[in-house]
Amino acid sequence: MTSTVFSWIWSESFWLPGNITWADLEHPPPGAEYPRLGQVLYAVPLSVGVLVLRLLFERLVAKPCAHILRIQSGVSRPAQPNAVLERFYKSRTFPDVKQLEGLSKQLDWDERKIQRWFRLRRNQDKPTILKKFSESMWRFAFYLGIFIYAIRHLWVSPWMWDTKECWYNYPFQPLSPGQYNYYVAELAFYCSLMLSQFTDIKRKDFNIMLVHHLATIALITFSYANNMLRAGTLVMCVHDVSDIFLEAAKLANYAKCQRLCDGLFVLFSMSFFLTRLIIFPFWIVYSVLIESWEIIGPYQSWWLLNGLLLVLQFLHVIWFYLIARIAIKAIFKGKVSKDDRSDIESSSEEEVDANGRNHSSRGLNSKDASHNNGHPKVNAGDH
Template sequence: MATETSVPSQSAELNVYVSSPNGHGPRVKETTFREWVVNNQIGISLTILAMLLALHNLYPSLRPYTQPFFQLSYYNQSGGYYVQGWDDVYFVISAALALTAVRAFAIEWVLRPLARNAGLKRKASVRFAEQGWQAMYYSSIWAVGLFLWKNSYYWGDFAAIWAEWPARPLSGLMKWYLLVELAFLVQQIFVIHVEEKRKDHYQMLSHHIITSTLLSSAYIYGFYNVSNVVLCLMDVVDFLLPSAKILKYLKYENACNVAFGVFMAVWVITRHVLYNILWWSIYQNVPARMSYGCYSGATAEMISTDGYPDSFAYLFAPFRGLENPICMNRTIKWIFLSFLLSLQGLSIVWFTMIARVAYGVVCHGNAEDTRSDDEDDVEINGEAPAHGPVRLAAKDGTTPVPVGTENTVGLDRRRSNGAAAVRARGRGRVPFDQSDRKALLGRIGCEKPT
């Protein structure tokens, strides 16, 4: 009898631990759609591409519709060149999907394991992987762009950019380069919306929207050469900065400071010297090297000296069809110059932050980029409690300083269990005083990352 009565007692005691007060099991956090997309970027991208490829191979009658996803369109066999058209949109879509899959694979299966092998913790390994992908992409695409620019007739002569306009033929490599760059911008707009927002979210969103609008419009208008030069001037610093950050996470402080100095010098030369020289060349040489008026979309011959054939409709004629007239006048010139000035304005805003970083290097001996979320945020060992104290993890390894006194025992219990350190977000973040250097210099520190 004693044995029979002990079994229900054990069951009742067990139920106390596995059941909640309302009789239901422990509540499991539901995955949001955004989190699901982030966690399944490889699967989603490859599934869509595999479906398109299956349709392309299994149904030959659909190949005229699926082929633009997998190869460049509008090839002129007799001339050996390409032109542009609306089917190029399909290639941009497939390239954006492919870049999404490659990025996710590189981050999750290559760069994060490397970061963990280097001893980086979870948050630092994520940042390391993101910067590694940026360095991989921009160094590769910049090399392609520089090759095209170096072997062109406008190398070293910005005025020669307009020598052959409005002739629209372009090489296969130039077309691939411009479309992949546009696909990357589209993919970046997707990434900054589905992944965790940074401090410079709206600046980066504005940059990507302006650049993608400028690049797509320049592509339709046949401004391939100036697009090549602008992208080369922009992309070179976009792999130098991630390279400096990678050195930061690997704790090569001196190398990081040197790399950041190189990045800053190149930034000034490319984005504030050569870029402005290019802008002035467009302003000065467009009316000097070509006559204002309208040109035939098929033969590139001038058909009218009137650059304003009707109100605003002429602006969109090249978008509606390749054979439509393409016009050049002061309005069109200033539309493109305004977009370029907008990019220069964003670069100036970012340069003020870079100047702060340079000040930190000179005065404090380390470089930190202010353009993203803080690398030295609040660290909480274990999962953040609903109510309770927050402990600020010190960089020098000293005992964390408690903030608040409630539920301290519970927090210490989680710490003793060896839970991984995670960063407080949302309401758990402790605000920094504006006078604190850590609040002003936040992103690319060359000191030991937390």
């Protein structure tokens, strides 16, 4: 039974092009090695080490940098202690109209006062600016470091300049130490992101990001298993470029450097459009779809990998739509506007009373605590 399941999972007709068997890959040339799935699985326990490294980085590097930049924790004003409302809050953080009426009668409080209590209580559970700064600085450091490592490796690789080199003599392409290190580092990082996503700042695109992480992990793993490493390194490198500018823009935002934030956001928007809507679909996806078809022909796992690439491209379109909305607002307002994925409320949040009327607190428009002093939150397209 076990052998049957194993043979089904590792079916040669699924993983390999026609007329090629696993036995053909067991004897690489002297001094060479072909990828084996067991090698990249070391990234799973390594992801725990990445999480530990992140905690150390945030404590020993990010927080001291935040102190130098005078970034405070920004602790929200606490809600008035109330046992009844606290019990209700544990089951529901946004009471509806009928629940507001019931709580108002029970406590003899005005509904407006109860709404304000829930807003303040929700803000107590939201992450501070210091936490968001530390999270962004960790991602900025990783993306910058891994991109530098990748570009040094790819710059001397022929497939960066001629994508057809990804498919010549496929799958008999030796594994280089640079490819292995790059793959393991990226896979460990994205595994750690998927785990930490449940404890990090929760944004409106939580489900989209979860799909993104799962698709990325699957893409990295599958491309390694069937030795599509050359195309895989190009995909990962292209995705890391815009993230560097995104996280840098966030850092400038949290440090209240508005002009720097706006400039970095422009660079992020341009790099996102260039790499993910131009280079990725018309260079890399084209190579995997068309050039590989012409050179090696399609096979079962080929269809799966192309499907994963198209899922990523679909997500890119969604994210660029969000980015474009921010950019359009910036044109009219003269600065980067609030992100539609804003993840924190402030005391300026618009409230809706029992009759459905909007009440803005003191004329402020921002919902994000990081918008104080005119500094918006920048986090669209994050992955």
